[in-house]
Amino acid sequence: MHESDEVIEHVAMTLRRERVGVSADFDARVMERVREEARQAAGTGVWRWMTRSRTVRVSPLAGLALAAGLAGVVALAARQGDSFRTVAPSRTVAIAPPDVPAQRMTEFMFVNPSASRVAIVGDFNDWDEGVSPMRRMSDGVWAITIPLAPGRYHYTFVVDGTTWVADPAAPPLKDDFGPPNSVITVGEATT
């Protein structure tokens, strides 16, 4: 038996003979000391703080609020993306980057003295008759000038908001939806 074993045996016998009292918080103090030593052994710092696991309690109401906030952020990000995606280069009137084809001012004219209003609709304005109302000139001539990038566009005139009329100055093009369209091809600008 080693000397240390003898010492331990002696202590044990002493403890068995005489009951040693400990305070009620003895266990807690011991465990806190152990944790403190473990913390010191692992080091401190931001990384330690960030990687330490925590228990977070969230009420259902707070969870819903958090979800709504997250959805709002995602929706906002998607909207930002749309603002670039849905604007076609052909509709960009502002300064365009070098790789965007230059636009050409294209004039459309239509004769109808009895019309009270005429609009042009086509691939260049989302077929929305409110976007490009034509201007009444003399003798019942209606006109509008639209900047168009090189390409092929389908279009037609809308008279008084009800009647769709293909451009008489251009051959009609049979369309998938019934009323015929006209077509215009815009070429590259020549210098």
Add this chain to the structure above:
Amino acid sequence: MKRFWPALLVIALVAGRVDAQDPRLTRLDRRVQAQVTILVDSARSLGIPTEPVVDKALEGAAKRAPNDRIVNVVRSRFRELVAARGALGSGALDAEVIAAADALHAGASAQVITTLRTQRPSVPLTIPLAVLADLIARGVPADTASSAILALATKPATDAEFASLRDDVERDIAKGVPPAITTAVRTRGVPPGARVPIATDATTPGRGTTTTASPKP
């Protein structure tokens, strides 16, 4: 907290999905809107222009076409754009893809588009393809129009010359000259009075084939 993560993910995805839709498509019926959105997303993932898909749907809505008709036409437009991109190859301009899709819609073959690209690999084909579509739409048989465009491309012609061919043909048609004849004459310089190709399948304007007419006894 762990219970909320799936719900958060679903809400985020749904919110992002709804907002990612083109706001112009709200003019469509909800069912049509969903179908068109799928096609637009597919077009985007394939790298083909999405505007023609949206434009065709909006045109249908503006003309108050039935929902099924709008969906079918937009699907057809999507397929033509995919085929046009395939015929032109990667790197094609959006305007070229749209013009090629128009040519396919009119009745041109994908082979002609590919040949045209091979002939002019580094020159924009927007105008030649647009003229091809225009000629066929005016009633010129598809193979006659294709031959005319390929002949001009071989020359090689400028965009102005392609446009000039179309203008000349339209003017001749307005005077009463058959579309196939004026196209052949304008392209090859066949002298007036000579025997020239005529359309034999006139059931669908612009989609017929061209053969040489046999002389009548």
